[in-house]
Amino acid sequence: xxxxxxxxxxxxxxxxxxxxxxxxxxxxxxxxxxxxxxxxxxxxxxxxxxxxxxxxxxxxxxxxxxxxxxxxxxxxxxxxxxxxxxxxxxxxxxxxxxxxxxxxxxxxxxxxxxxxxxxxxxxxxxxxxxxxxxxxxxxxxxxxxxxxxxxxxxxxxxxxxxxxxxxxxxxxxxxxxxxxxxxxxxxxxxxxxxxxxxxxxxxxxxxxxxxxxxxxxxxxxxxxxxxxxxxxxxxxxxxxxxxxxxxxxxxxxxxxxxxxxxxxxxxxxxxxxxxxxxxxxxxxxxxxxxxxxxxxxxxxxxxxxxxxxxxxxxxxxxxxxxxxxxxxxxxxxxxxxxxxxxxxxxxxxxxxxxxxxxxxxxxxxxxxxxxxxxxxx
Amino acid sequence: xxxxxxxxxxxxxxxxxxxxxxxxxxxxxxxxxxxxxxxxxxxxxxxxxxxxxxxxxxxxxxxxxxxxxxxxxxxxxxxxxxxxxxxxxxxxxxxxxxxxxxxxxxxxxxxxxxxxxxxxxxxxxxxxxxxxxxxxxxxxxxxxxxxxxxxxxxxxxxxxxxxxxxxxxxxxxxxxxxxxxxxxxxxxxxxxxxxxxxxxxxxxxxxxxxxxxxxxxxxxxxxxxxxxxxxxxxxxxxxxxxxxxxxxxxxxxxxxxxxxxxxxxxxxxxxxxxxxxxxxxxxxxxxxxxxxxxxxxxxxxxxxxxxxxxxxxxxxxxxxxxxxxxxxxxx
Numbered sequence: 065x066x067x068x069x070x071x072x073x074x075x076x077x078x079x080x081x082x083x084x085x086x087x088x089x090x091x092x093x094x095x096x097x098x099x100x101x102x103x104x105x106x107x108x109x110x111x112x113x114x115x116x117x118x119x120x121x122x123x124x125x126x127x128x129x130x131x132x133x134x135x136x137x138x139x140x141x142x143x144x145x146x147x148x149x150x151x152x153x154x155x156x157x158x159x160x161x162x163x164x165x166x167x168x169x170x171x172x173x174x175x176x177x178x179x180x181x182x183x184x185x186x187x188x189x190x191x192x193x194x195x196x197x198x199x200x201x202x203x204x205x206x207x208x209x210x211x212x213x214x215x216x217x218x219x220x221x222x223x224x225x226x227x228x229x230x231x232x233x234x235x236x237x238x239x240x241x242x243x244x245x246x247x248x249x250x251x252x253x254x255x256x257x258x259x260x261x262x263x264x265x266x267x268x269x270x271x272x273x274x275x276x277x278x279x280x281x282x283x284x285x286x287x288x289x290x291x292x293x294x295x296x297x298x299x300x301x302x303x304x305x306x307x308x309x310x311x312x313x314x315x316x317x318x319x320x321x322x323x324x325x326x327x328x329x330x331x332x333x334x335x336x337x338x339x340x341x342x343x344x345x346x347x348x349x350x351x352x353x354x355x356x357x358x359x360x361x362x363x364x365x366x367x368x369x370x371x372x373x374x375x376x377x378x379x380x381x382x383x384x385x386x387x388x389x390x391x392x393x394x395x396x397x398x399x400x401x402x403x404x405x406x407x408x409x410x411x412x413x414x415x416x417x418x419x420x421x422x423x424x425x426x427x428x429x430x431x432x433x434x435x436x437x438x439x440x441x
Numbered sequence: 442x443x444x445x446x447x448x449x450x451x452x453x454x455x456x457x458x459x460x461x462x463x464x465x466x467x468x469x470x471x472x473x474x475x476x477x478x479x480x481x482x483x484x485x486x487x488x489x490x491x492x493x494x495x496x497x498x499x500x501x502x503x504x505x506x507x508x509x510x511x512x513x514x515x516x517x518x519x520x521x522x523x524x525x526x527x528x529x530x531x532x533x534x535x536x537x538x539x540x541x542x543x544x545x546x547x548x549x550x551x552x553x554x555x556x557x558x559x560x561x562x563x564x565x566x567x568x569x570x571x572x573x574x575x576x577x578x579x580x581x582x583x584x585x586x587x588x589x590x591x592x593x594x595x596x597x598x599x600x601x602x603x604x605x606x607x608x609x610x611x612x613x614x615x616x617x618x619x620x621x622x623x624x625x626x627x628x629x630x631x632x633x634x635x636x637x638x639x640x641x642x643x644x645x646x647x648x649x650x651x652x653x654x655x656x657x658x659x660x661x662x663x664x665x666x667x668x669x670x671x672x673x674x675x676x677x678x679x680x681x682x683x684x685x686x687x688x689x690x691x692x693x694x695x696x697x698x699x700x701x702x703x704x705x706x707x708x709x710x711x712x713x714x715x716x717x718x719x720x721x722x723x724x725x726x727x728x729x730x731x732x733x734x735x736x737x738x739x740x741x742x743x744x745x746x747x748x749x750x751x752x753x754x755x756x757x758x759x760x761x762x763x764x765x766x767x768x769x770x771x772x
Contacts, residue, residue, distance in 0.1 A: 076575075079571055079575055083571045086572075086581070087585060090587070090651070091584050093599045093648065094587070094591070096599075097598065108614065109614065111614065112612065235448075237448060238447075238448040238452060241452050242452050245455075245456045246456065246459045249463065250499045250500050251500060253463055253497065253500070254496060254500030254501075256496060257496035258497065261492070262493075269497065270767070271764050272504065273504070275760050276504060276508045276509070277760075278759055278760045279508050279512065280709050280753055282709065282731050282749045283515045283750070283753055284508060285511075286511075286515070286735055286745065287510060287514035287518070291510075306507070307507065309507075310504070314504065314508070339476075341471065342489075343492075346496075371593065371595070373593065373594050373712045373716075374711055374712065374732075390592050393592075393598060393716075394594055397594075404602060404605075407601075408598070408602070411595050411598040415591050415592065415595045418592070419587070421590070422587065422589070433656055434656075
């Protein structure tokens with residue numbers, strides 16, 4: 065018995081470790097980008113995000129002033145100035161590319177012809193020589209600077225304003241809310257009819273719904289786009305709502321019907337006996353009782369519409385003022401592929417809402433997944 | 442401000458219009474065939490014949506128009522030329538067979554189908570088994586499940602950052618290259634690495650889908666009756682034996698469902714390849730190839746539709762399987 069207990073403690077330890085490893089692997093990609101979205105633009109490109117909390121060190125050179133800036137001090141010619149940008153501090157400096165960090169701040173370097181150069185810790189340099197300087201271009205001073213970590217909201221301010229993400233945010237809401245509410249309404253009525261009303265063709269419709277769960281969306285794009293153009297809808301919000309409604313319906317009807325079939329028969333039949341119309345039964349009994357299923361589908365549809373790129377690209381057009389957030393993000397990836405501060409902040413603006421919904425409503429989402437797990441879509 | 446106003450009015454109008462239909466149609470039916478008065482009985486019977494279609498009508502209309510009609514329309518278009526003007530018979534399909542890019546996309550899709558559903562299911566099962574046995578399991582589950590909420594485009598950005606490349610000698614800001622160079626290798630441009638770049642794209646979808654597999658499989662694992670497990674433990678089965686010989690066989694059905702669901706996602710997925718490589722460097726897949734032919738440059742609806750139908754053909758067995766399962770459950 066004691067042996068078993070010992071083995072168990074050993075296993076628990078291993079299991080905890082394995083779980084921690086999995087969680088780290090699964091969160092690190094997102095976390096890395098999140099950290100980067102708050103970092104200073106220059107720091108993102110010079111050091112990895114995992115060093116965001118540390119000072120970043122960078123090597124560069126600065127040109128000292130030329131002959132035009134020299135002043136005479138006694139029998140010396142002196143050029144003085146500053147090598148640091150605000151916020152930086154100096155860790156080392158040098159006078160040749162071969163040894164760019166040869167001197168510590170405050171040291172004095174002997175140059176040829178009796179000239180000397182010193183760079184103080186605050187970045188002030190002083191170049192002096194017994195003879196006048198003649199070169200118009202100043203000499204190069206190599207500096208190794210340390211910039212303290214800087215966290216900023218500038219990236220966010222920038223993408224929401226200048227990169228058009230604020231507008232796209234509104235567009236996405238305009239697409240998402242009706243595209244979530246309309247299919248729920250239509251599907252709820254249909255699910256009720258399929259679950260509790262008798263009419264010819266019912267079994268056929270149910271089979272069709274299950275089959276349509278897996279129809280690839282790609283198939284529908286061209287025929288529907290043509291259809292929308294023919295009836296004068298063109299590319300616009302109305303068209304995209306209808307498209308999302310059509311594509312979301314099979315899953316909605318399927319989930320809701322499965323749920324409604326499970327509601328107790330007695331309630332519905334006694335209401336019928338009491339003279340309630342089907343519409344009243346639906347509105348007063350079925351809808352309130354189906355709340356969990358409605359909620360879980362609503363979350364699905366919301367996430368799916370919010371995150372969609374394909375339907376929006378095809379049905380909404382690619383004008384700047386029509387783009388949804390995934391569209392903007394895709395454009396930025398194409399045009400600003402290396403500007404990670406913009407990409408990171410934009411990505412997080414676009415995933416903030418779904419992540420919020422996800423964490424707030426996770427319970428319902430999981431319930432919906434489990435209810436729908438017996439099908440394939 | 443204008444945009445806000447426009448958005449609000451369109452949202453209200455759209456949603457309101459939908460409510461008005463159900464309310465109005467049912468009200469009208471009640472007015473036309475009142476369930477009281479002299480002909481109450483006859484009216485109720487007649488109304489009961491009509492009312493189901495009021496309820497289900499919009500749904501049937503939408504399904505027919507947005508899913509059934511496009512299937513037939515695409516079949517037709519795939520037999521026509523680029524502008525859908527003339528019939529060309531099977532020329533588009535013959536072209537598919539000879540096109541190198543299509544073969545590449547098809548082969549890549551098979552690779553995706555082989556690897557992504559399998560990897561996501563196995564990892565999901567592993568995650569389910571592990572997180573069910575620890576105290577902070579729910580937190581761990583949430584975090585592994587979280588990528589489900591992120592769009593494929595967002596995930597593309599996140600992973601492109603991981604695969605970022607800087608020339609040798611510079612500090613790597615992409616995590617993968619940072620690790621790779623720390624191990625003493627020269628940095629790689631992962632997304633252009635022939636053949637292997639496919640796997641780097643697949644990782645993104647596996648990352649997203651593992652949480653889904655985990656949630657469903659974890660529920661199935663918890664549904665296994667305690668007695669079976671206790672009996673096995675009393676008989677001296679090791680944890681491994683319990684897992685592989687008792688638990689896994691009992692949830693076989695659920696594993697199959699998770700597998701097929703992810704298979705469907707793989708066939709339809711387009712965004713990841715679209716935003717990360719756009720099919721360059723040998724990473725083309727069917728869905729993205731179809732998009733190319735339909736919407737880029739001079740569109741060729743015939744070829745695009747033919748590719749879409751290939752995707753459809755690959756999904757059809759799953760569709761039939763689905764309908765059969767549903768039938769069995771209902772009877």
